[in-house]
Amino acid sequence: MTKNHQFDVVVVGAGGAGLMAGLYASKTAKTAVISKLYPTRSHTGAAQGGIGAALGNIEEDKPEWHTYDTVKGSDYLGDQDAIEFMCEEAINAVLELEHMGLPFDRTPDGKISQRPFGGHTNNVTGKPVRRAAHAADRTGHMILQTLYQQCLKNKVNFLDEFQVLDFIMVNGKTAGVVAVELSTGELHVIHAKAVIFATGGHGRIFEVTSNAYAYTGDGAAILLRHGIPLEDMEFFQFHPTGIYKLGILITEGVRGEGGVLINGKGERFMPKYAPSVKDLASRDVVSRAIYTEIKEGRGVNGKNFVYLDIRPETVNKFAAEDGRTNIDGSKYNLTAEQVLAKLPDIIDFCRVYLGVDPVTQMMPIQPTAHYTMGGIPTNKFGEVVIDDKNTPFPGLYAAGECACVSVHGGNRLGTNSLLDLVVFGKYAGLKAAEYANQAEFEKLPADSESATKAQLEALKNGSGRENVFKLSNELKKVMFADVGIYRNEKDMLSALEKVRELKARFKDVTVTDTGRIFNTELLNAWELGNMLDVAEVIAMSAANRKESRGGHSREDFPDRDDKNWLKHTLIWNKDGKLEIGYKPVTITKHQPKARVY
Amino acid sequence: MGLNRDVSLLTGLRYKGQGPMLTFVLHRIGGLGMGIFVTTHILASFLGGEAGAFLNAIYENWAFQIFIFFCALFHAINGLRITILDLFPKLIEHHREAIWIEWAVFLPTFGIAALVITMTALGG
Amino acid sequence: MEITIKIFRYNPEKDKRGHYEVYHVEGDENDRVLDILEYIKGNHDGTLSFRRSCAHGVCGSDAIRINGRNMLACKTLVRDVGEKITVEPVLGLKIVKDLIVDMEPFFDNYKHVLPYFINNSPLPEDGRERLQSPEDRARFDETTKCILCACCTTSCPSYWANGNYYGPASIVTAHRFIFDSRDEAAAERLQILSETDGIARCHTAYNCTEACPREIKITKVIGEVKMAMVTGKLD
Amino acid sequence: MNSSKSRNLSLSERGLNFETLMWFFTRLSALAMYALILFGMIGALVMGARNQMNFADVMRWAFMPNVTHVQSTNVPDLAPWVSVFWKSVAGLLLLVASAHGVHGLVVIADDYIAGVNGRKVIRLLSIVMLVSVSAIGLYVIWTS
Ligand SMILES: Cc1cc2nc3c(=O)[nH]c(=O)nc-3n(C[C@H](O)[C@H](O)[C@H](O)COP(=O)(O)OP(=O)(O)OC[C@H]3O[C@@H](n4cnc5c(N)ncnc54)[C@H](O)[C@@H]3O)c2cc1C
Ligand code: HEM
Ligand code: SF4
Ligand code: F3S
């Protein structure tokens, strides 16, 4: 049995991007927000450190500097028109969040407080600048809560715990989505004029990850199956500081507050790799530095981790060496109380999961898979564009981590993702409503849910020779080892082969749960299908790009190659075969130059 | 479909709520016990006669006296703790210590009283 | 080490009532209870159902009863609870399947207390932020941490007795706004909480405070709201 | 900055309804009972209870300074105990305690009975109970 619904705009995903889109679309169009998790469970809630905007609340800052830092951070792969747009919009976006009630931390004179973050600099002096607006170390949590609350206030329609399984496309236009209601197992066909995908990333394809179980790349995989390309999928960010083994994130805010990285010999090593901003270099740079230390035998006790140290005495010693001062020029002096007040959740994570108290002990950390730079290609209004000429697909939008605008290019700057969500979520919502208000509903085909049914049936009726849990573990291992922080031709090709083998074996998977109500086993299996599809795309895009840029660093091509590779990768699924194409990068003011921190 | 939300008394009591939940339950029993006691007692004095004598016989029974004394003393001491913490919410952070003190006052007092009542009852 | 884990199982499509199933798995004292559940789902019984997402205690999906007390499966390590573990769904909400309960009533209660920022005064003329001193911001910091996991509400004896009670989580949310110096609807929220199913149903049983994985001192927070009702003081 | 301006709600804005007032009354009556009980206890001791009464009797007197409670002891002189003053103290304690106790029962009932009608019945019953217990109690105190 299938249930039908009709909305002008449907938003898939209720994280920061989805809620912002829902909030804005519902102002003028009949909108529903669909989410497989209850909205407040979305991964936006995990974001810790802050949201970037050149508010200049503490010291001089300008959107132009923010733009430049973002372009440089992206290793010149970001589209500069979109970056300019985002950085200009940033200030109002953050102020709007404040007006919605978001409890930002405050400066002594009552303004939104800001802290330094990796790659944020004063363009004149080159010194770190305080740009990350924050609410303790749970900025994402506060954004998610605040946006959800505003949606409740504005009576936005929610379909909670509905998982979207397919996109309905009619005559090359958007017609809706197919979703399963988790609590009943019933399929729902949701007829819509416009659909906005905001399903987040796919970091769960890696073994050590900061990402949620829900990060299985559903949105990207669904659209890929419908012939929509994915952009720059080889660019995946590995965050330097994840809790050893578990991958749980330790925010860059720790280094923003003065924390330093220490290797197995007890030395601070970042000055070697980034002489001017040191521990606050861009993430790809720091992750590689840690890896290099470990590879050269300077991990702790020969293991693959190093320490992050926020103990006040260490911080103050190095702050004095670096000449770091407070804004009024006085000596930088961090106290244990300040650590507790500014980083309460981090302290809590370390105590719970490591039994380590960061105020008196060092934290064992290793790089962890963190953020999907690539994704569904869009322009700066959130419209999905499907070719190298940026032709929009009618009625289809994407925003947030699943989208690739591209403002993050080869490497995302810390705090720019939350910014991306609110800015592009808003414009996707506005544009979708505008489109829906002048478009007609496409006629739904009679069998809109049949493909979905077939997919699910196949999972229920496989031969049972394979097990979802084992396949996904194999996938995670190979992706982390071979398409991880350092890459080379041989490993990537063998990974690609392995992923294809896993895809073949996936056909022999059977789910044992035959029930309808909360059949999480079935949906986990379906999600594994998405992860495999996405992983194949990543491995193939990565093997194809023969240079090092941002998060994509190759041992066999260690340098950036602007002559041949200053272009976005697009990858299509044509009848089960992946095809690669390219589109140019938009460059306005900032010509590529060497990237040193 | 699904199992209903009812929580039986037994299931509820088995929840490992630690000290404070225990004081909550005992406070409730104490309040109820006293309420019943006072009502019956007043009724007994009022009615007099046979019914009165019967009720009087119950509450003059030493075991019942110990129970009532338990109710009264616990309810009074715990009630004072609740009152103080409620009127000064800042102190609620120290509720564990407060409950420790409470037991430290209650147990010896109740112990001595129970002993006295029992000895009087057995001795007389 | 070998971990013996007893799990409450209920399949709504087959069973009339729940039962327990015991599993023996190899594990480490640093494993999360969630890791063990995942392992059992992957290797022993795929039908075992529970909610989870972030796996590090920030999304609030996996509130369950472990050894008789409410906790997040992802924030509880074997070393905290020992190698004999009993896992059951939380109390006071309808059990839908295995460890999954119907959260709707919980969120309905949440929606009851106007859980959103209300300020109808004009914005600052320069379009910038409303100002707030660090002290005023700190006043409600504690209650901004809530992840709506329901560990508190489903540990509350008063909520077990009466599902109409708004429950500690709703009061925590109300507190977050009542004591925010920028918010203007404290009075409405206090009126709502003064209803019979509101704050009067709290008898300071402290189970909520003990259960909160975000270490919010819920009973204290409730006490502050009660006193605000009596004194009218919001700072 | 609009900070540090203390925020206060007027009486009508606070949610000071019956429920809240009774919550507050329960705490105040608890304190009042403590005061009265201490007063009774000191009274008993001053009047020589130390010599003629045992611990349980002092307690009895404390919880209800009522002459009938003394009759059953071996205190010979009942005269000071029947004064209007002690009758008033006993009466006051009775009133406070029954209001406290009856509302306590309502609180317990409200925990389990959530229906609108059920709660109405409870309130009605509680008023009947409060009035009758107080009346009977006062009668007993005054006439004994
Ligand atoms: C630990 C951590 C810390 C971070 N810290 C920062 C930071 O400090 N600053 C910063 O800028 N960025 C940070 N980030 C990155 C940032 O938080 C994320 O990129 C961002 O929150 C993604 O938001 P989103 O709205 O795109 O997706 P999400 O918030 O993850 O939402 C995805 C939504 O899609 C729904 N969904 C998914 N698939 C389906 C489906 N098939 N059907 C229906 N619904 C579906 C989910 O239920 C969910 O509601 C951090 C990320 C992590 C993991
Ligand atoms: C010194 C004497 C007393 C003190 C300090 C005291 C204190 C309190 C307090 C603070 C409460 C509120 C508990 C809560 O809201 O959680 C309470 C409840 C109650 N009291 Fe008393 N009390 C005293 C005497 C009495 C007497 C004499 C009776 C009986 C007639 C009584 C019956 C009750 C009842 C029935 C409740 C409700 C219990 C509940 O909600 O669980 N109390 N008491
Ligand atoms: S107050 Fe604590 S226990 Fe209750 S819902 Fe919020 S986080 Fe969970
Ligand atoms: S457990 Fe319940 S009774 Fe009050 S203190 Fe917590 S809400």
Ligand code: FES
């Ligand atoms: S899985 Fe997110 S809180 Fe446990």
